[in-house]
Amino acid sequence: MYMMLRGTIGVTLFFVFVVTAVFGQEGTATHPDQSVFNEPETLTWINSYGTFRLSDKWFWHAELHYRMRENESRNFIGDVAQVYNRHGIQYIPTKNFKFTAGGVLRIDFGDQSGDAYEKIRLEPRIWHEYQLMMPFDRFRVYHRIRIEHRWKKKFKKGSDYVFGNRWRYxxxxxxxxxxxxxxPGTIYFNPDVELIMQSGKAIVDNPLEDxxxxxxxxxxxxxxxxxSANMMYSFGQSGEYGGFYRQRWxxxxxxxxxxxxxxxDDKIPETRFYD
Amino acid sequence: MDKTKRHYFFNFYLFLSRALLIFILTYSTVALAQQRKVKKDSLKINESTSGLVEYEYAVSKGVDIYDGKFFFQSLQSSQLKSFDYEVTTYEGEFSSNQKSGNWVFSDKKMKEEDQKFVSGFRIVKPATGNENRISGKFQDGKAVGNWEAVKQDFITSEVQDTLFFIESTFKDNRLIGLFKSRSKSISIQGYFNADGYFQGDWEINHQTEDKFIQEIRTYEAGILKTYKIVIDDKTFDISYSGFDTSESRDEGQWEDYSLEEGYFKILNLVDLDIKQSVSSSINVSINDSHQKGNEFIKNSVLAFSHNSGFDIWNSLRGSSPLGLGKFRVKKFEFTTEEKQQIKETAENFEAIQSILNEFSDNPKVEIGKPAYEKLNEVELIFNIYKNELNQLKRMVEVITSDAFEFVNRDEIYGKIWPKLRLPIEVTYEFQSELVTKSHEFPKVPERNNFDLGQANSLIKRIREDVDALYGDAKTIFKAMEIEKSLSNDEKRLVEKKDKIESLFNTESKENDFNNYHERYSELVLKLTEDSFNTYGGLKIDEKKNRIKGLLNCYDELIDFYIFLKDLKSKNERLDVAYTKITFNPYMMVDMSERIKENIYEAFDESLKPYLFKKLSDDFTCESVDFAMEDINMVYQKMLELSKRDTKQEEKELRREKNPEAILSVLELKLKY
Structure with a gap:
């Protein structure tokens, strides 16, 4: 078991290294002498994850996230930042692997005032993911690769949608x-690490999104x-300049x-299905 | 009319007459031929003879009647070594269902030879054996004319020897006139009168290796008048003591008596009185010749109608029984009291024989003799009776014979008197010591004073003595059975006790020893020990009453061990029945959850502990039996509930801890 876990961590670090190297080459020349980490931003995400069984192996995956950000008077729960809808059709052929594909519609709420900016912008995505579960006697290990194709624009009025890809492990x-x-009745600990890379014409020196x-x-x-409840720390390159890193709690x-x-009646063989 | 015309007219008349006659005869023949039909069928002659029959018949009023030729043949294989096949045939004719014309009956016992030969287009085997053949004539169902019976030996299908040859004449279905019969060693010649009675001199010639013996029995209309035997030209006059040969028919009651009824049995009951003094060898020769003569006459005369014990002609329809000679004998009729005495004598003697045989065949006699003195005494007395049984048997056979009524009983009582030697005391060995005891045997009547009443009293008293002794013996046999049964049961009891102690020992090496066994170990062992000790202190009569119950109790405790062993799997089964496994697709894990939680918890946390505690509080053989039954019933109920809608029960059992209330909701009632 220890060997399997060590292998999993090794694969993960290798993936981070390779992806960083590939996506980072383009902006090497424009990097500042020293990276700059912005002040951390605080947010609160309230998420619901639904999985609804439709047949023996087909499921409907539905997520609804309500995300808040700090404002001048309050940390974590200042203003509404995003309302996030993610849906997909999921296929689970075996207990260890599942595949999901679907669409996302994210509604972003702007934090800049003035006529030049939109208050709301929409960000549609197409996504597909591949998840592998490794069972151990005492715990489970999951590897998830999610790929998203998104159309994103700035809040500034008259901005155009720019297509890009996200690569998530x-x-x-x-x-x-x-x-x-x-x-049922189990309290569990949930270590979680996710690397999100991005690519596209607009991505010049900031491939590490988060x-x-x-x-x-x-x-x-x-x-x-x-x-479950998590406290997440994340950092990633800013879209304005690759040498700037934004941080979030x-x-x-x-x-x-x-x-x-x-x-x-269709539920009866459920307990035997994966035996 | 002139001569020519008369001649012409006469010829014409003659022609017409002949034509008419031919027409009538032709028409009758055709008409008869049309009525008769031939049928092949199976036919059962008697229990051991059945075969194929081919016969001509006519239909009269819708019923088949034999009319015309008849042929029957039965071929049966034999398991005996002396012959392989027995072939029985009848061949003859019927007329309107009555035997008519010549008939032949044949019974062949044949053993096939190994060699074969060809006859026509058949391969056949010759046979060796013998044939009993009877031929004669019937008229309207009655035997008439000359009849013959012959038995011949065949070797390789050729006649080798004639064993006997009998010939006589029938008239109106009974033997009359000359009768001749001869075999290799004996020949007979005698007569029947017109009424069928033995008549005149019947000469029986015995040819032995060293001498010629001739019997001359003279009959007058069936009554034996004189009996002489000539041996080596010397004549001996013989009479029967107790058998009336008087000439006067007016005295007493005279009756016809046939050979089939057992005429010679009467003669065999009485002894021969020889008027001359004879040597013992002559005496033996006379008695021997008398017996052989009787047998030969009987077999010869009956041969016309009997074969191996069955009536040849009466087994087929169409004739009445043949009249095979008659005698006249004087009857000495029994009084009502004599009839009752004979009946009692026969019954009591049979009972005596039966008891003596039962006793000697009983293996408990030998087993019980070393321990029970009485058995030795009974055995000795029964042996004394057994030794005297042959004499008594001869006496009883004479008394109970049908022929007994035709002899003068007063003259033969002295000859059937049993000369019993019954002691006044018996000496037997018991446990290596000789024991002498007096025994009151029945008093044997005096020979001079012996009669039917005395014979009956003697047999009756012997039976009473034998009954009383056998009653004592049976009491001993019963006691032996109980002791044996008790001994076997106690052996089983100890085995079961050992088994229980081994099973419930807390240091048991049994793999299936579980927590339940451990919990009840002390109680089971204590109950076993206490009950065993209590039993050990009982008297033998009480032990007999208690042993079965205690064996059952130990069986219950052994079953209890298995019951406790199975509880573990029963719990697991219930756990599974009350668990639902659901696949969580987010975590990709099968998750089990308790269903009908209120019911399961009420059972698992309250009812189950209550059931086991209740048993522990009152641990007896009876409660163990009932507890196993009740706990099984509860588990069964729980299984049933897991499969059906239980909303109401779940509601009622929410947070219910009272086991009585839980039992009430589950609609269960305990016996213990």
């Missing part, structure tokens, strides 16, 4: 703390409902809902 573990396995570190604690209330509160929408 996530490493995650769920380690039960009070029970031997993940089951590196997110967000350990969390979760609770499984039932096979249908779980909760984000409180994340998540609820996970899994429902079976099949007819009653």
């Amino acid at each position: 996530k490493f995650m573990m769920k380690i039960p703390l009070n029970k031997p396995k993940l089951q 590196l997110r570190l967000y350990p969390g604690i979760g609770y499984i209330a039932s096979p249908r409902t779980s909760y 984000v409180f994340k509160f998540n609820i996970y809902i899994n429902l079976d929408l099949r007819a009653f």
Whole structure:
């Protein structure tokens, strides 16, 4: 088990190194002598993750995120920053692998005032992801690759949409703390690291969009409902200039809902299906 | 009319007459031929003879009647070594269902030879054996004319020897006139009168290796008048003591008596009185010749109608029983009291024989003799009776014979008197010591004073004695059975006790020893020990009453071990039944959750502990039996509930801790 975990971490670091090297070559010449880290921004994300079973192997994945940011008077919960909708059709052929594809519609709320800026902008995306789960006796390890194709524009009026791609890799573990396995009543520890790279014509010297570190604690209330909370730290290159790094501290509160929408009779073999 | 015309007219008349006659005869023949039909069928002659029959018949009022030729043949294979096949045939004719014309009956016992030969287009085997063949004539179902019966030996299908040859004449279905019969060693010649009675001199010639013996029995209308035997030209006059040969028919009651009824049995009951003094060898020769003569006459006369015990002609329809000679004998009719005495004598003697045989065949006699003195005494007394049984048997056979009524009983009582030697005391060995005891055997009647009443009393008293002794023996046998049964049961009891102690020992090496076993170990061992000790202190009569119950109790405790062993898997099964496994797609993990939680918790946390505590508080054989039944019932109920809608029960059992209330909701009632 130790060898498998070490292998997983190794693969992750290798992926970060390679992607950083590939995407970082273009802006090498324009890098400042010293990187600049902006003051961290504080946010609160309240997220819901729904997975609804449609048939033996097909599911509907639905996320709704409500994100707030600091303002001048309050940290973490100052203003509404985004409302984020992500939907997809999910296919789980085996217990260890799942594939999802769908669309995202993010609504961004601007923080700049004046007639020159829009108050709201929309950001549509197409996404697809591939998740591999590695079972161990006491915990589970997850590897997720998510690729998004997005159309993004600035808040400034008259801005055009610019197409870009996001390349995301996530490493995650769920380690039960009070029970031997993940089951109802379990409190679990959830180490989570995600690297998000971006590419496109507009991406010149800032391929590293975000590196997110967000350990969390979760609770499984039932096979249908779980909760978790994370404190996320992330940093990434600013879109204005590659030498600037923005930082964020984000409180994340998540609820996970899994429902079976099949007819009653179809649920019967459920417990045997993956045996 | 002139002569020519008369001649012409006469010829014409003659022609017409002949034509008419031919027409009538032709028409009758055709008409008869049209009525008769031939049928092939199967036919059962008797229990052991069945075969194929081919016969001509006519239909009268819708019923088939034999009319015309008849042929029957039965071929049966034999398991005996002496012959392979028995072939029985009848061949003859019927007329309107009555035997008519010549008939032949044949019974062949054949053993096939190994050699074969060709006859026509058949490969056949010759046979060796013998044939019993009877031929004669019937008229309207009655035997008439000359009849013959012959038995011949065949070797390789050729006649080798004639074993006997009998010939006589029938008239109106009974033997009359000359009767001849001969075999290699004996020949007979005698007569039947017109009424079928034995008549005149019947000469029986015995040809032995060293001498010629001739019997002359003279009959007068069936009554034996004189009996002489000539041996080596010397004549001996013989009479029967107790058998009336008087000439006067007016005295007493005279009756016809046939060979089939057992005429010679009467003669065999009585002894021969030889008027001359004879040597013992002559005496033996006379008695021997008398017996052989009787047998030969009987077999010869009956041969016309009997074969191996069955009636040849009456087994087929169309004739009445043949009249095969008659005798006249004087009947000495029994009184009502004598009839009752004979009946009692027969019954009591049969009972005595039966008891003596039962006793000697019983293996408990030998087993019980070393321990029970009485058995030795009974055995000795029964052996004394057994030794005297042959004499008593001869007496009883004579008394109960049908022929007994036709002899003068007063003259033969002295000859059937049993000369019993019954002691007044018996001496037997018991446990290496000789024991002498007096025993009151029945008093044997005096020979001079012996009669039917005395014979009956003697047999009756013997039976009473035998009954009483056998009653004592049976009491001993019963006690032996109980002791044996108790001994076997106690052996089983100890085995079961050892097994229980081994199973519930807390240091048990049994793999399936679990927490439940541990919990009840002390209680089970204590109950076993206490009950065993209590049993050990009982008297033998009480032990007999208690042993079965205690064996059952130990069986229950052994079953209890298995019951406790199975509880673990029952719990697991219930756990599974009350668990639902759901796949969580977000975490990609199968998750199990308890369903019907209120019911399961009420059972697992309250009811189950209550059931086991209740048993611990009152741990007896009876409660163990009931507890196993009840706990199984609860588990079964829980399984049923896991499969059906239980909203109401779940509601009622929410936070319910009272086991009685839980049982009430589950609609269960305990027995213990």
